[in-house]
Amino acid sequence: MNPPEKISPVEQNKLDSRYLRGMLKESLAADTTHFTKNETLLLKFHGTYEQDDRDKRQELLKAKQEPAYSMMVRTKIPGGVLTAEQYMVHDELADKYGNKTLRITTRQGFQFHGVLKKNMKAVIRGVNEKLVTTSGACGDIVRNVMAWPAPSFEPWQAEIHGYARDLSDQFLSQSGAYHEIWLNGEKVEPPQTGDPEPIFGATYLPRKFKIGMSGVWDNAVDVYTHDLGIVPEVKGDKLTGFNILVGGGFGTTHGLKTTYPRLGSPLCFVLPEDLLAISKAVVITQRDFGNRKERKNARLKYTVDTMGLDRFREEVEKRFGKKTQPAHDIQLKKIDFGHGWRKQLQGTWCYGLFIENGRIKDEAPFRLKSALREICRELKPAVYLTPAQDLMLAGLTDSQKKPLEGILKKYGVALVESFSAIRKSSMACPALPTCGLAISESERLLPSVLTQLEKVLNETGLSDIPIITRMTGCPNGCARPYNAELAFVGKTAGTHNIYVGGNAVGSRIVYLLAEKVDGPSLASTLKPLFTEYRKSRTPGEGFGDFCDRLGPEKTRAIVGAVVAEKETWAVRG
Ligand code: HEM
Numbered sequence: 151m152n153p154p155e156k157i158s159p160v161e162q163n164k165l166d167s168r169y170l171r172g173m174l175k176e177s178l179a180a181d182t183t184h185f186t187k188n189e190t191l192l193l194k195f196h197g198t199y200e201q202d203d204r205d206k207r208q209e210l211l212k213a214k215q216e217p218a219y220s221m222m223v224r225t226k227i228p229g230g231v232l233t234a235e236q237y238m239v240h241d242e243l244a245d246k247y248g249n250k251t252l253r254i255t256t257r258q259g260f261q262f263h264g265v266l267k268k269n270m271k272a273v274i275r276g277v278n279e280k281l282v283t284t285s286g287a288c289g290d291i292v293r294n295v296m297a298w299p300a301p302s303f304e305p306w307q308a309e310i311h312g313y314a315r316d317l318s319d320q321f322l323s324q325s326g327a328y329h330e331i332w333l334n335g336e337k338v339e340p341p342q343t344g345d346p347e348p349i350f351g352a353t354y355l356p357r358k359f360k361i362g363m364s365g366v367w368d369n370a371v372d373v374y375t376h377d378l379g380i381v382p383e384v385k386g387d388k389l390t391g392f393n394i395l396v397g398g399g400f401g402t403t404h405g406l407k408t409t410y411p412r413l414g415s416p417l418c419f420v421l422p423e424d425l426l427a428i429s430k431a432v433v434i435t436q437r438d439f440g441n442r443k444e445r446k447n448a449r450l451k452y453t454v455d456t457m458g459l460d461r462f463r464e465e466v467e468k469r470f471g472k473k474t475q476p477a478h479d480i481q482l483k484k485i486d487f488g489h490g491w492r493k494q495l496q497g498t499w500c501y502g503l504f505i506e507n508g509r510i511k512d513e514a515p516f517r518l519k520s521a522l523r524e525i526c527r528e529l530k531p532a533v534y535l536t537p538a539q540d541l542m543l544a545g546l547t548d549s550q551k552k553p554l555e556g557i558l559k560k561y562g563v564a565l566v567e568s569f570s571a572i573r574k575s576s577m578a579c580p581a582l583p584t585c586g587l588a589i590s591e592s593e594r595l596l597p598s599v600l601t602q603l604e605k606v607l608n609e610t611g612l613s614d615i616p617i618i619t620r621m622t623g624c625p626n627g628c629a630r631p632y633n634a635e636l637a638f639v640g641k642t643a644g645t646h647n648i649y650v651g652g653n654a655v656g657s658r659i660v661y662l663l664a665e666k667v668d669g670p671s672l673a674s675t676l677k678p679l680f681t682e683y684r685k686s687r688t689p690g691e692g693f694g695d696f697c698d699r700l701g702p703e704k705t706r707a708i709v710g711a712v713v714a715e716k717e718t719w720a721v722r723g
């Protein structure tokens with residue numbers, strides 16, 4: 151007989167947790183500032199990362215004091231759609247229990263930073279009272295379901311958001327642990343018969359699982375970057391079905407060739423009534439075949455590449471119960487940030503704000519947080535979070551347009567037109583000081599790098615070109631750098647790798663341009679490339695397309711960079 155297969159400690163921890171319970175309830179009641187390692191792993195499934203302030207870490211260590219622990223609590227908002235009231239509860243809880251800021255995430259949720267352990271329950275209960283959950287916002291489970299944010303610009307938008315909500319409901323944890331620990335407090339042991347998690351089972355998924363649904367032409371959700379990407383198809387005004395993409399994902403490890411960013415591959419086409427069933431079949435196939443021994447290779451992208459797309463499809467079809475149709479042509483053409491005033495189909499108005507790196511805060515003289523609070527209280531718009539960490543205020547009448555602009559002005563919030571094209575197309579992940587995985591700065595660095603880039607672009611006469619620019623503090627890729635036109639990825643403390651060559655619709659992977667460039671030199675390193683772009687681009691050619699056309703050898707020669715081969719991945723997907 152073969153010995154039983156060994157599973158990783160993380161898998162064992164899930165198995166032992168009695169469907170995500172572990173000792174979380176007891177630990178929460180104890181008078182401590184943090185959790186044990188095993189509990190922090192479980193906490194993620196409930197929407198929380200334990201963190202410590204990395205700016206203070208060394209100083210506290212020297213003084214032999216414990217790290218400055220606090221929690222990042224993330225809410226899960228399908229399609230990023232909130233009522234004004236739901237927005238306001240986030241605002242209040244951030245003031246009362248967090249660091250008085252809110253972060254719109256790159257996946258249409260909110261993050262509270264700086265929540266002390268003793269206040270977690272108040273935050274989680276607070277959002278739940280307004281029907282927002284944190285369950286499944288992190289962890290090895292289906293995360294927030296993203297959807298094309300455009301609020302009623304086209305007739306099928308409401309339908310797309312309906313599907314996003316249904317998908318989100320289908321994949322919510324059924325174990326009861328979340329309610330027991332955070333909400334009603336009653337201890338309910340999992341039943342002895344029947345599986346409390348009919349979709350996930352006792353060890354949930356091998357790794358996180360991301361779902362995103364694009365528009366028909368608009369790829370604002372970056373549909374190729376999700377484990378399961380869904381692209382709607384319409385004929386006339388009617389939604390006729392969905393193309394299903396599988397195996398997108400961006401987490402990589404520097405220098406480790408077995409990890410790489412990958413874009414989703416077309417798996418099949420399904421009718422609208424089959425969307426929930428095919429999604430379930432894909433998730434269950436990943437549950438059954440995903441790598442549970444090596445977490446670095448546990449995402450769906452590796453399962454698809456290991457099995458091969460055809461064999462993966464066969465297994466999906468077995469679980470779906472029938473053959474699938476081949477995928478149709480995908481019509482995605484652009485990424486629309488939704489900035490500025492737009493008329494909605496029903497005649498009301500929507501205003502899309504640009505929010506630098508998604509951080510909602512009051513920082514004199516810019517008091518965005520106060521402005522949004524007053525707008526939500528007085529004008530009660532519908533609030534849409536976008537995948538670019540921005541926010542749209544929708545459902546406004548003609549007579550509310552002036553008051554909205556008045557409130558923004560009163561609090562010193564710049565209207566979207568006043569930002570440069572490159573800044574409006576940029577985003578950064580949080581990185582330091584909160585993220586335990588950050589190697590280098592991101593959210594705190596990108597604004598100044600953009601200021602330098604703006605100067606270089608002005609000097610080269612390119613200031614009106616929107617270049618999709620993204621920065622992360624490590625190669626995990628939370629701000630989706632690997633399909634941007636220009637990306638900076640933390641490499642060592644104080645340095646970033648520069649990548650170029652993605653495109654404006656997010657359907658091409660970048661290549662490495664230069665390694666280990668320090669923060670102050672990022673913009674100046676790029677200057678010769680911008681000069682060459684200005685000189686030799688073809689009419690209308692985007693910066694990413696230009697870099698792709700020239701290829702790595704030429705662009706590296708232009709900026710004078712030498713790149714170690716071990717740092718480049720084979721491009722997949
Ligand atoms: C191995 C892979 C990854 C790990 C271990 C990881 C871990 C983390 C951690 C610890 C944070 C919290 C940072 C903070 O708020 O201080 C975070 C934030 C976030 N991550 Fe990841 N991440 C990974 C990859 C990704 C990828 C590929 C995406 C999306 C394409 C993503 C999306 C997000 C989002 C939306 C946030 C919230 C903050 C933001 O908007 O940037 N993550 N991640």
Ligand code: SF4
Nearest residue numbers: 579585588623624628
């Ligand atoms: S990309 Fe890295 S540094 Fe940035 S939030 Fe994600 S894990 Fe942290």
